[in-house]
Amino acid sequence: MRALLLAAGWAFVALGFIGAFLPLLPTTPFLILATACFARSSPRFEAWLLRHPRFGPALRRWRERGAISRRAKLMALAGNALGFALFMMGGHHGLWLVLAVLGLQLGGLAYVFTRPSG
DSSP states (O other), rough: OOOHHHHHHHHHHHHHHHHHSSTTTSSHHHHHHHHOOOHHHHHHHHHHHHHHHHHHHHHHHHHOOBBBBBHHHHHHHHHHHHHHHHHHHSSSHHHHHHHHHHHHOOOOHHHHHHHHHH
């Protein structure tokens, strides 16, 4: 199980790294998942992420208080708006699909905006 969690942790780090360069792929949620995997498989890699100069503060805020910075919340809002606009421009979608995508995005945003700001 430890090896599986270690591999999953590194896969999430890789996705987070890719997300740092692709605007619509989030970075921090993948790093939160990586930290959780490393907490159960490698205290050394967990500490490395928590001490990281760029991502460590956000990961520590999440771990301590479940907090998301205001800037991250606004970026989530902008990313969702852009993603929905691109989805709508991508073709003719049925009403149910549009409502499903909108509902999922609004649900995600509701979760993000109900977390404490930090």
